[in-house]
Every structure is written in C-alpha cells, then in structure tokens.
Amino acid sequence: MHGPASPGWLLVVVCAATGAYCLLRMRSGVEEQRRAAGGEALMGFGMAAMAVPAAAFTPPSWAWPAYAAVFGGAAVHSLWAARASTHHLHHLVGALAMVYMAAVMAASPAAQAGHGGADAPLVTGALLLYFAGYVLLSGARLVPAGAAGAAVPWGDRPELARACRLSMGIAMVTMLLTL
Template sequence: MHGPDLVSWLLAALTAASGGYCLSRLRRAPCAAVAAPAVPGAVPGARRGAAPGRLHAHEADLAEGLMGFGMATMAVAGTAVPGEVWAWVYGPPAVLLVLAAARWPDRRAHRLHHAVGALAMTYTALAMSAAGGHAAHHPAPGSPALTGALLAYFGGYALWSGSRLLSGSGGTAAVASAGLPRACRLSMGIGMFAMLLTM
C-alpha cells in the first residue's frame, strides 16, 4: 500500500487490533449459539447439531480476523508479499462463502459481505503486485470501475455500520456484546475503504 508511512502504520495497528479481537472471541463465544434444524428421531444435544452451531457462532469471527490481519500485513508489507499469495489466501474462502450463501439462506448477507471483503483483498493485492516496484510512486493499475464500485460499497458499509453503532443503546454488557464487534466491523470497513482509496 502506497501513501504516507504514518497512515500505513496507523491502518495496520487499527486492523490488527480489530483482527486480534475477532479471533479472541472464538474462545468466548458459545460453541452452539445457533441450534441446528430439528431432525426427526435425533437426540437433543447430539453431536450432529453441534457442528452447525459452532460454524454459525465462529464463522464471522474467523472471516473478520483473517481480514484484519491481512489488511495489517498488506498495509505494512505492500508488494513484498506477491499478489498470488494473497489470491490463494482469500480466494478459496470467498468461493466457499458465496457457495454457503447460495446454499443456506440464514446469515446470507453476512456471508456475502465477507465474500466481497475477501475478493476486494485479492483484487487490491493483485493490483498492487501488478504495479511492481513503482507502487510507491504511481497508483496501482486496477480497474477504475471496479475500484469505484468497491469504494462505494465499503464507504456505504462504513456509514451504515457507524450509524448502527451510534444508535445502539444499553449498559456495559450490551456495549461489550454488540458495540465492540460492530466497532471492529466499522474499523475494517474504513480500513478497506482507505486501501482502495490509495489505488
């Protein structure tokens, strides 16, 4: 990522902290937060229903943790990591998320949002890699239309997420359970917007 070094390091610190928080939630979140659909003859609490519950409870945290640490690394390392590496890191999860969104309607919007984020990370990395050694002096040669569409998406997402965060109410427990995750999503939306803005 090209731009002032201070901005890159601040972006890296913000997204790494957000990613670390999301991954730390994996230990605290219940393993069966969302119950699996009832199956005739199944024993309540059987192992069959635990795996879908665990997937639903931790899927977003895993995706957001991967996104946060990826943005932090990209902001600091720039083109030191080849774009193809990022494509292999983010491409398969994006495909899996799209397939899961098509197969299961619950949490479809969340899965599609994370898929867009993973594809945006891949696109940004490949564009920066294509710029080569001139990335520090010239914009990355991405598609202006695609860059503009992603900027509009993440800018809109940041505004929407920020408005939800500001409109939230409740005590300390409510802030911890809903406010911090929303703040992390907001920071990563802003981070993705900032990375795209430098292209």
C-alpha cells in the same frame, strides 16, 4: 496499501488490533458469531499485512499471488456460507476486494514502488462506493438503542463486533483510495 508511512502504520495497527479481537470472538458460545469472527480475523490480519508501508518492507513478487489465493479461498468459503446467512455476502465482497487489490499490486510495478496508479478503474470505484456505504451503515448501527443489560463476555459484545466491522470498512476504503 503502500502510501505514506505514518497512515500506513496506523492502518496496520487498527487492522491487526481488529484481527486480534476477532480471534477473541472466536471463543464465543454462539456458533454463528464464531464463524463470522474467523473470516473477520483473516480479513483484519490480511489487511494489516497488505498495509505495511513499502518503505519498511517490500513484499517479494510471490506474495501478491499468495494473497490472491488465500482470499480467493476465503471468497469461496464465504459464498458457501452465504447460503445460511446474508452477512457472509459482505465477507464475500471483502474477500473479492482483497483478491482484486492483490492482483492490481502484482500487475503494477508503480504501485509496488509506493506510487498508486493515476486512474481509478471501474472496479475500484464500485468497491469504494460499496465500502463507503457499508461504513455509513455500520456507523449508524453503533448508535445505542437502549440501556445496557447484563454483563456480556468480551467475545460476545455486539457493539464491539460492530466497531470492528466499522474499522475494517474504513480501512478497506483507505486501502482502495491508495490503490
């Protein structure tokens, strides 16, 4: 979140690029892909904004409750969408992790100054385990299963969507580690 400047900027770039690609995926002809891409774009851009190094920009005190409200709304939407697809359960966990990180940042003056707390609460540990497992599973899914077929538009390429999910999972692990 607000650790050293160089890794923070790299995290901003990766998350913003992922969010931008997810916006492209929202133009897909597949309805389910469009729905998932919207939530993933929100996560990508939200993570990019939260990862800006504190040396470059310290958010005002109202920003953290605003993050919590936006991602709380995203969590409710993901919970509603989970009725149709279990993939939305991952979106729910991601949105709740963002709410949790925003709440921790709002409550911790040391974290806002760029120094994370010395202890790792149980929730942080559980989220780290979840996202580390998600990263390993997503990485394993990137292994090609067979020969490529016909040309597929950029918004519908499943391997790029998986790579974006993998990068966001890695970014979430990184953000949780610096919390």
